[in-house]
Amino acid sequence: MNKTISINISGFVFNIEEQAYEHLKQYLDKIRNNFNNEEERDEIMADIELRIAELFQEKIAPNKEVIVDEDIVQIQDILGLPEDFASDEDEKYHTESDEKTTNDQNQTTKSKRLFRDTDNATFAGICSGLGYYFNVDRVVFRIIFILLFILFGTGVLLYIILWLVVPEAKTTSDKIEMKGGAVNVESIKEHVSNIKQTISDKSKSANVSEKVRGVVDKSVVVGLSVFQAVSKVFGVGFTIGGIFMFVFLMIILFGNSGIIPFIGPDRIDGIPMLIEIIYPGQEPSLLIFISLILVLTIPIIALVTLGVRILFNYRQNIKIVAWTFAIVWSVAIGILFAYNVQLASNFKSDKQIRYSMPLENAGSDELIISVMEDDQFSNHIDPYDNWGAAELVKVDEEFIYFGLPQLKIIAIQDTGDFRVSIIKESHGATTSEAINNIERIDYPIISKGNKLFLSPYLKMPKEDKLRAQYVRVEILVPRGKIVKFGENIDRVLRHLDDEPIPYATHYEGTEWISLRTNFYKKGSGDYNLYKTFVTNGDELIDKILDGRTEEEPDEQEED
Amino acid sequence: MKVENTKAQMRKGILEYCILTILSNKEAYPSEIISEMKEAKLIVVEGTLYPLLTRLKNAELLHYKWVESVSGPPRKYYSLTEAGAEFLKELKNTWTELLTAVQQISKTHQK
Numbered sequence: 218m219n220k221t222i223s224i225n226i227s228g229f230v231f232n233i234e235e236q237a238y239e240h241l242k243q244y245l246d247k248i249r250n251n252f253n254n255e256e257e258r259d260e261i262m263a264d265i266e267l268r269i270a271e272l273f274q275e276k277i278a279p280n281k282e283v284i285v286d287e288d289i290v291q292i293q294d295i296l297g298l299p300e301d302f303a304s305d306e307d308e309k310y311h312t313e314s315d316e317k318t319t320n321d322q323n324q325t326t327k328s329k330r331l332f333r334d335t336d337n338a339t340f341a342g343i344c345s346g347l348g349y350y351f352n353v354d355r356v357v358f359r360i361i362f363i364l365l366f367i368l369f370g371t372g373v374l375l376y377i378i379l380w381l382v383v384p385e386a387k388t389t390s391d392k393i394e395m396k397g398g399a400v401n402v403e404s405i406k407e408h409v410s411n412i413k414q415t416i417s418d419k420s421k422s423a424n425v426s427e428k429v430r431g432v433v434d435k436s437v438v439v440g441l442s443v444f445q446a447v448s449k450v451f452g453v454g455f456t457i458g459g460i461f462m463f464v465f466l467m468i469i470l471f472g473n474s475g476i477i478p479f480i481g482p483d484r485i486d487g488i489p490m491l492i493e494i495i496y497p498g499q500e501p502s503l504l505i506f507i508s509l510i511l512v513l514t515i516p517i518i519a520l521v522t523l524g525v526r527i528l529f530n531y532r533q534n535i536k537i538v539a540w541t542f543a544i545v546w547s548v549a550i551g552i553l554f555a556y557n558v559q560l561a562s563n564f565k566s567d568k569q570i571r572y573s574m575p576l577e578n579a580g581s582d583e584l585i586i587s588v589m590e591d592d593q594f595s596n597h598i599d600p601y602d603n604w605g606a607a608e609l610v611k612v613d614e615e616f617i618y619f620g621l622p623q624l625k626i627i628a629i630q631d632t633g634d635f636r637v638s639i640i641k642e643s644h645g646a647t648t649s650e651a652i653n654n655i656e657r658i659d660y661p662i663i664s665k666g667n668k669l670f671l672s673p674y675l676k677m678p679k680e681d682k683l684r685a686q687y688v689r690v691e692i693l694v695p696r697g698k699i700v701k702f703g704e705n706i707d708r709v710l711r712h713l714d715d716e717p718i719p720y721a722t723h724y725e726g727t728e729w730i731s732l733r734t735n736f737y738k739k740g741s742g743d744y745n746l747y748k749t750f751v752t753n754g755d756e757l758i759d760k761i762l763d764g765r766t767e768e769e770p771d772e773q774e775e776d
Numbered sequence: 777m778k779v780e781n782t783k784a785q786m787r788k789g790i791l792e793y794c795i796l797t798i799l800s801n802k803e804a805y806p807s808e809i810i811s812e813m814k815e816a817k818l819i820v821v822e823g824t825l826y827p828l829l830t831r832l833k834n835a836e837l838l839h840y841k842w843v844e845s846v847s848g849p850p851r852k853y854y855s856l857t858e859a860g861a862e863f864l865k866e867l868k869n870t871w872t873e874l875l876t877a878v879q880q881i882s883k884t885h886q887k
Contacts, residue, residue, distance in 0.1 A: 227849050228849070229848075229849060248823070251827075252827065257827075257830055257831065257834065260830050261826050261827050261830045264806070264826045264829070264830065264852065265823075265826050267849050267850075267851075267852075268806065268807070268822065268826070270848065270849045271807075271845075271848045271849055271851075274847060274848040274849070275847075275848070294821075295821065295822055296821055296822045296823045297821025297822060297823030297824060298821070298823070299823075301821050301823040301824050302823040302824065302826070302827055303827075387842075
C-alpha cells in the first residue's frame with residue numbers, strides 16, 4: 218500500500234505516489250537550478266512541465282491511474298539528466314546556483330498572477346481569476362461584486378476596470394500562473410526543507426568573498442522588496458481611495474435615488490434636478506449630467522486602474538483605452554464649458570424692484586408678525602443642519618421653491634404708520650428678462666388687522682430657472698410702536714451666522730419696542746438693544762450692542 | 777582545456793543550425809523536433825532542446841503558437857520568423873564554408 222497525492226502540472230491533475238512525487242520534485246528543482254535568468258527559466262520550466270504532463274498522460278491508462286516511481290525514471294530517460302538541460306551560457310553560473318536556490322524558491326511562490334479565467338466565466342472571468350489568486354472559491358467574489366453593485370454601482374466600476382486591466386488567461390502557461398502554487402501543507406513543507414538545505418549549503422561553502430556578495434545580494438533583495446511593498450501600498454491606496462471617491466460621487470449625484478439610501482439630504486433630489494432648473498434650454502439636463510459624470514468619473518477610473526496595475530504588476534499596453542478616455546473627458550469638459558458660458562450670459566443683467574405692501578391696519582400700535590405653515594420644507598430648520606442654500610431648493614412639476622426669504626425689521630425715528638415693502642431681485646440675460654423673472658416670483662404676504670403673515674418660501678415657475686431670485690421683506694417700525702413675533706417666526710427670522718446669542722434666542726412669543734433706532738425687548742431684565750432684525754442676510758446681520766456701545770448710523774433709515 | 781567543453785560548444789552551434797533547418801520547411805512541436813534529431817543521433821535526451829528553443833524564441837528567430845492536442849496538454853508549435861530565416865541562410869553559408877575548410881585541412885593532414 219502506498220500513499221498517493223494529487224498534483225497539478227500545467228493545469229492537469231495527476232495522482233502520483235508520494236515517493237515518485239519527491240523524486241519528480243527533486244528532478245525539477247535540479248533542472249531549475251541550471252537556469253539563472255528568471256524569465257527564461259520560468260518559460261523553460263513551463264515547457265518542461267508541459268512535456269511531463271504530456272508524458273504522464275501517455276502513461277495513464279484505465280487500469281493504471283497512478284504515476285509511480287518507475288514512470289519518473291522513464292521520464293528522466295527521455296528528458297535527460299538535469300545537467301543535460303544546461304547549455305554553456307549557464308555554466309559560469311553553475312557554481313552559484315546552489316546558493317541562489319532560496320531566491321529562486323521565493324520567486325516561484327511569487328509568480329502567481331491575476332488573470333481572467335474565461336473557462337469559468339460568467340462575464341469576463343474576473344471573480345474566478347480572483348478566486349484562484351486569493352485561493353478562495355469564486356462564489357465568494359461573485360457575492361462581493363453583487364453586494365458592491367448594490368452599493369451605488371461600485372461593483373460595476375470595479376468590474377469594468379478589472380476587465381480592462383486584467384489579461385485573459387489565454388495560454389497554458391497563463392493558466393498555470395493564474396492557478397499558481399496553492400498554499401497547502403505540501404508547499405510549506407517544501408519551502409521549509411529548501412531553506413534548511415540552503416542554510417546547510419551556505420555553511421559549507423562560506424568563504425569571505427561569497428559572504429560579502431551574499432550581503433550585497435541580500436541588501437539588493439531587501440531594497441527591491443521594500444520598493445515593491447511601498448508601491449503596493451500606493452496601489453492599495455489608489456484603488457481604495459478611488460472606490461471611496463466613486464461612492465461619494467454617487468451619493469452626491471444621485472442622493473436618495475441611489476439604490477441604498479445611505480446619507481444625503483432629503484430636500485434635494487440630486488444633481489439632475491439642479492441642472493434642469495439652472496441651465497438654460499428645455500432639456501439640457503441629460504447631456505450636462507452625462508458630461509458631468511464623465512468629467513468626474515474618468516479621473517477616478519484612471520486612479521483605480523493605476524492602483525490595480527501597480528497592485529498586480531501589470532505592464533500591458535492600454536494606450537488605446539487611455540486615449541479614448543482622454544478624448545471623451547476633453548469632449549465632456551468642452552460640453553460643460555460651452556454650457557457654462559451660455560449660463561453665465563444668462564446672469565448678465567441684475568434687477569431689483571421694491572414693492573410697497575399696503576397694510577389693513579397700518580396705524581395700530583402693534584404689529585404681530587407670523588410665518589405661514591411651511592408645506593414645502595419644514596417649520597423648523599436647524600441652522601446647523603444647513604449645508605447651503607441648495608437644501609432649501611425644491612422643485613415640483615411646475616414650480617421651484619426657494620426657502621430662504623429675508624426679513625429685515627428696522628426701527629425708525631419717525632412716528633406714524635408701520636410700513637412694509639417687498640424687495641424682489643433676479644438676474645437674467647437682459648434687463649427685461651430679469652424684470653420678467655422678478656414679476657413671476659410669487660411671495661404671498663397676508664395682512665389681517667394688525668397681523669402680518671409671511672410666506673416661508675418663494676415660488677417661481679420652473680421655466681424661469683434659478684436666476685439668483687431673492688426676496689426681502691422690510692418692515693419699518695416707527696418710534697414707540699411694538700413688534701410681536703408670532704407663530705413660526707423662527708423659520709424665517711433666524712441667524713445662520715456664528716453669533717452665539719441669536720442661536721439661543723427664539724423670537725416666537727417675544728415683543729419688541731422701537732426706541733430711537735433700536736429695539737428694546739419688552740419684559741426682559743437686560744438692556745440688550747437690537748439695531749435691526751435680519752434673517753441670515755448676505756449683507757446684514759443683526760448686531761448685538763450693549764448699552765455702552767456707540768450707535769452706528771443706520772443707513773437703512775434713509776431708505 | 778577539456779575536451780568536453782569543446783565538444784559541447786561545437787554541438788551547441790550545430791544544434792541551433794539543425795533546429796532552424798528542421799523548422800525551415802514546417803512547423804513543429806518539441807517532440808517532433810526531438811524525434812528527428814534523435815534519429816540523426818544528434819541528441820539523445822529531450823532536455824537539451826527546451827532551453828535552446830526558448831532562447832531562439834527570445835532572440836526572435838522563432839515564434840510559436842499554441843495548438844490544442846487531442847490527447848493531452850496543448851502544444852507549442854514553433855516556426856521560423858523572418859529574422860530566423862535570414863539567420864539560417866547565413867548559418868548555412870558559414871556551415872558550407874566551414875565544411876569545405878575542415879575537409880580540406882583534414883585531407884592535407886591525413887596520415
